[in-house]
Amino acid sequence: MKYRWLAIIPALLLTTSAATSFVSAQTEHDSKQAVPNLTVAPGLKATLFSSEPQISSPSSMDVDSEGRVWICEVVNYRANLRDIPTRKEGDRILILEDTNGDGKADKTTVFYQGNDVNGSQGICVLGNKVIVAASPNVFLFTDENNDGKADKKELLFKIAGGEHDHSAHTSIFGPDGKLYWNFGNSGKQVFDAAGKPILESNGKPVLDNGKPYWGGMVFRCNLDGSDFEVLGHNFRNNYEITVDSFGTLWQSDNDDDGNRGVRINYVMEYGNYGYLDQLTGARWKTPRTGMHEEIPLRHWHLRDPGVIPNLLQTGAGSPTGICVYEGSLLPKKYQGEVIHSDAGPNVVRAYPVKKDGAGYEAEIANIITSEQDKWFRPSDVCIAPDGSLFVADWYDPGVGGHRIGDQERGRIFRIAPADAKYVFDKLDLSTTEGAIAGIKNPNLARRYLAWNKLHALQEQALPQLEELYQSDNQRNRARALWLLAGIKGKTGAYVSRAIQDK
Known part of the structure; x- marks a missing residue:
């Protein structure tokens, strides 16, 4: 009889080990571990503003004038390509609000839900109007009675390239009163709400065909879509554009996956940024005179005549949201600097810049990293009215390849000095x-x-x-x-x- 017990012991040990691993995995990805798993730069503290089950899979974010956090959930991200469970009612646009001043969202409002916003890649809140990039559409929602619900949905632009990560991304309001936005190299062409091709002032369509534009582009227009301009072109997957108070444009761009060539760009107006050969449309593998030996540099045709130099190359990654920090709450080293999230290496960075000839040079300063939990996937960064930094975390085991591995989790962090509470004066426009x-x-x-x-x-x-x-x-x-x-x-x-x- 005792020999039967000896035979059972290995099976019991295996079962116990598996159960322990399961519990460990569950604990590791529990939202209670979200903040302890982060490494935050000196002088700053991360707090958890929102997490599952309140939210899941936030792809993009904005913070409105009242300090409420708006997110696009993408539970149905690329569901047309994968056999994954879907939310039949469609993805959601949520408003997260801290009503009692404890720094945590305690109220959630569904602003809009529908399959027409599945996989949204950008949100911009402008008063009672909200611009959402849900390729192939860029929608303009209006909350006509300020109840936190979309009462009106209009089509602002349509993109030729269809639903894709490399298509339309978020919009941003510039200091000149203009709207700035972009698309990546699957965008192809921009149309107005009536389906007519958008034309620049010279009468030529905004079209990726090498005459003159290639690939991803950066745009400027009036808020109604008029006076449309292409400000830069020949990017691959330029995820977001940001503009500072001087009107200077900054952007990240992703390489052909695996080439360690993620780049940050100062976008000089009307510049060619070298993803494809300007004359032939050839990619980086095609031999040419004077090309770099190093693939991350060769990738961007940096020695071709007329190509604008990169501000910085950051290696392998999956670059996402970007902003310029123009507040005073964070330490001085971040004030006036570009802040950027990269979901691939699980990091949020600042890029302090110095003038360099006609452009700039920059260095890297990490703000948040996560060595312990590689599911940390920062997808967007925004500045709140008190000057604190908000970070959206898609939270997923992987990134890229049009996949989603976890549809149930997602986090929003607030980054500020340890003693800084989430309080600020109301905006008063009566004077x-x-x-x-x-x-x-x-x-x-x-x-x-x-x-x-x-x-x-x-x-x-x-x-x-x-x-x-x-x-x-x-x-x-x-x-x-x-x-x-x-x-x-x-x-x-x-x-x-x-x-x-x-």
Whole structure:
């Protein structure tokens, strides 16, 4: 009889080991471990604003003027390519709100849900209007009664390339009152809501055919889609564009997977960024005169005439959200700098820049990494009204290849100094002084509302804007200048003053 027990012991040990591994895996990916698994830069602390089961798989994010966090969930990401469970009602756009000031979201509102926003890759909140990139469509939603629900859905643009990661990405409001956005190299062409090709001022269509544009592009237009311009081209998968208060554009771009060539770009207006040979459309493997020996450099045709140099190359990765930090809450080394999330190497970084000739050079400064939990997949970064940094975490075992490995988890983190609570004054647009306070805020959604108020006031706001233009804060001065130059009859005078400014 005792020999039978000896035979059973290995089986019991195996069962116990498997059970222990399962419990360990469950504990490792529990949201309670989300913050302990992060390594955060000195002077900063990460707190968990939201997680499963409240949210799952956030691909993109924005923070509105009230400090509410908006996300696009992508549970149905590329479901047409994979045999995966789907949410039959479609993906959701959620509003997450902290109503009691404890720094955690305790209220969730479904702004919109539908299969027409499956796999969304960008969200931009502008007052009661919300722009969502859900390729092949770029939608404009309107909340007409401010109840947190979409009352109206319009088509702003249509993209030729269909649903794809390399298509339309998020929009951003610029300091000039324009809309900036982009698409990657599967976008191909832009159409208006009626299905007519978008034309630039020269009458040529916005089209990826080498005449003159190739691949991914960066766009600028009015908020109604008029006055459309291509600001840069020949990218591969330029995921998001961001613009600072001076009007300078920054962007990341992903290489052909596996070539360790992820790059960060200063987007010089109308520049060619070298993903394809400008004359032939050939990719990096085609032999050519003077090409780099190193594949990550050769990949971008950097020695071809007319190609704009990269700001920085960061190796292998899956670059995602990007913003410029123009607040004062975070340590000084991050102030005025580009902040970027890369889901591949599980990191959120800053790229402090210095002027270098006609462009810039940069270094890397990690803000958040996760050596312990490789499921940390930062998908977007945004700045809140108090100046804190919010990070969306898609949270998945893998990234790329049009796959999703976990449809149940997702996290939103707030990054700030340890003693900084999530509190801020309400935006007051009833006075010019309140609007001036809004235009000085680091949160873009607040600046959008303040910009529109001050622009509508025209000369009535001139004394306050002139005072802001004379201040010591160069970014606030730039914001004031854009508005002063937008006052009827004042454009020439303020442009001349800006040229002479030292």
